Amino acid sequence: MTKLRVGLLFGGRSGEHEVSISSARAIANALSADQNTAKYEILPFYIQKDGRWLAGDTPQQVLKSGTPQQLPDSTLPSTHSESSVAKTQTLSPWQSPSQVAEVDVWFPILHGPNGEDGTIQGLLTLMQVPFVGSGVLGSAVGMDKIVMKTIFAQTGLPQVKYKALNRGQIWSNPCVFPKLCDEIEATLGYPCFVKPANLGSSVGIAKVRSRQELEAALDNAASYDRKIIVEAGVVARELECAVLGNDSPKASVLGEITYNAEFYDYETKYTEGKADLLIPAPVPEAVTRQIQEMALQAFAAVDAAGLARVDFFYVEATGEVFINEINTFPGFTATSMYPLLWAHSGVSFPELVDKLIQLALERHSVPTRE
Numbered sequence: 001m002t003k004l005r006v007g008l009l010f011g012g013r014s015g016e017h018e019v020s021i022s023s024a025r026a027i028a029n030a031l032s033a034d035q036n037t038a039k040y041e042i043l044p045f046y047i048q049k050d051g052r053w054l055a056g057d058t059p060q061q062v063l064k065s066g067t068p069q070q071l072p073d074s075t076l077p078s079t080h081s082e083s084s085v086a087k088t089q090t091l092s093p094w095q096s097p098s099q100v101a102e103v104d105v106w107f108p109i110l111h112g113p114n115g116e117d118g119t120i121q122g123l124l125t126l127m128q129v130p131f132v133g134s135g136v137l138g139s140a141v142g143m144d145k146i147v148m149k150t151i152f153a154q155t156g157l158p159q160v161k162y163k164a165l166n167r168g169q170i171w172s173n174p175c176v177f178p179k180l181c182d183e184i185e186a187t188l189g190y191p192c193f194v195k196p197a198n199l200g201s202s203v204g205i206a207k208v209r210s211r212q213e214l215e216a217a218l219d220n221a222a223s224y225d226r227k228i229i230v231e232a233g234v235v236a237r238e239l240e241c242a243v244l245g246n247d248s249p250k251a252s253v254l255g256e257i258t259y260n261a262e263f264y265d266y267e268t269k270y271t272e273g274k275a276d277l278l279i280p281a282p283v284p285e286a287v288t289r290q291i292q293e294m295a296l297q298a299f300a301a302v303d304a305a306g307l308a309r310v311d312f313f314y315v316e317a318t319g320e321v322f323i324n325e326i327n328t329f330p331g332f333t334a335t336s337m338y339p340l341l342w343a344h345s346g347v348s349f350p351e352l353v354d355k356l357i358q359l360a361l362e363r364h365s366v367p368t369r370e
């Protein structure tokens, strides 16, 4: 049987470069495990932090060591002759390594902007090769918290009160800014959460309790993104549900995140031992069913495909459930919530990556009229 060549695309320009490497290592291991060994051949492509793509030896080394690499510019091939591209091929972001042509199916293992947001998905769509996960629309909608919330609202999914702002309102007009802060205080109150609309991993997010903190947080968030969202804070348990499939997706058991911190910030997310995952989440059966249903609705609403993790706030005191966000390429390391939720739902890590590749092929094979 000829093996299917799977292009692993990892690293990338977002702040989640290191997480992407960890996810890629776990996925590469799973593609070499059990029955997958006979089915798949891995072709790794590493995107450096500056956006340049590498094929060949360096991606293998990054996968093995788990540490990012940045080749100095002097190692760039001065010509594109055969000899200069023999070992590690490094090219400008708009030039792809020649090995790209050998890939049968892509596995874009990229979190955050320039990877989980529809950009890579657009490139792969133009290349007319199947790829794992959501297409351009689902990825783009899932990345932008303001567009995502607008669509969730339209779908009737309950969420916390929020206000969308842009950088211009925060930075360029000294008369508008105080009014804006007055309005946030009146409609959302404290504590509230200030977030750049298009990041992830809690980068640039602040929980604020006073006018002074609000002003500083808005200014800081505006330095990350043109679009900013401010949300009313809730005191709630954080529950997550994994979704797998294309047009008839399934929802997993729920997981709960617990931690000792003001909120689930970057440090708590990525420091070993700072947060615990409880699977299945110890919540009433009715809450589980409600959240699974909402997760599937959210998946369809943003036009996601393949996989997504949908995150919720559960206010135990009142029984209310609010949707927080959908992540179209959630963390996928050996200890990440997404694969663990499936493991508890009866799908092992190797089975999960196999299933995702099959879903990518299925989606690609459906004929479309253009």
Ligand SMILES: Nc1ncnc2c1ncn2[C@@H]1O[C@H](COP(=O)(O)OP(=O)(O)O)[C@@H](O)[C@H]1O
Residues within 6 Å of the ligand: 160, 193, 195, 199, 200, 201, 202, 203, 205, 231, 232, 233, 234, 235, 238, 263, 264, 265, 311, 324, 325
């Ligand atoms: N409205 C809110 N009320 C309470 N906690 C929140 C709220 N919004 C965010 N948080 C906290 O901040 C964390 C990160 O926010 P989130 O919107 O999920 O950003 P990211 O996309 O970076 O994960 C959440 O997991 C939660 O702990």
Ligand SMILES: [Mg+2]
Residues within 6 Å of the ligand: 311, 325
């Ligand atoms: Mg989150």
